[in-house]
Amino acid sequence: MSTGLRSGQVAEAAGANAQTLPYYERRGLLAAPARSNAAHRLYGEDTVTALRM
Template structure:
């Protein structure tokens, strides 16, 4: 399969294929006599795995580890590979969601307080974005 065909089938841009090759996520393909990249059929599966892992929140470095585990980790116990990594990623994502909820609450409070200027708001004891900086809000 040529690079354009593979890119279309996987829903990525042809430059993405070359980037994944440089990162070691996708094996460098053989070349046709005319110099075109010719990918094996398994490259499409690899790309689908990469994209699925990214949708699950894994970084490309983490995807590379997961792909390597998939290639070299057959026969390992389930809790030492994808299961463990997915559980860790879920914990990380849930923590980020909690942080985003706090940010959303602070933004709502800033809107409710009528903050029009961050500098003025930050110097006020009413600033909802910086309550922990004021002595009255610190625990004794």
């Protein structure tokens, strides 16, 4: 199983809406994240920093 933060956790930590992450992925502003065994997106801590900028 992969480790990382799920989209809700990233959004909460960055003060953003959870729908912002897939939107930024589609626009090419965020790289596609790894997926868990259950197909959840798993983001790294660096994603929180990027969203705060």
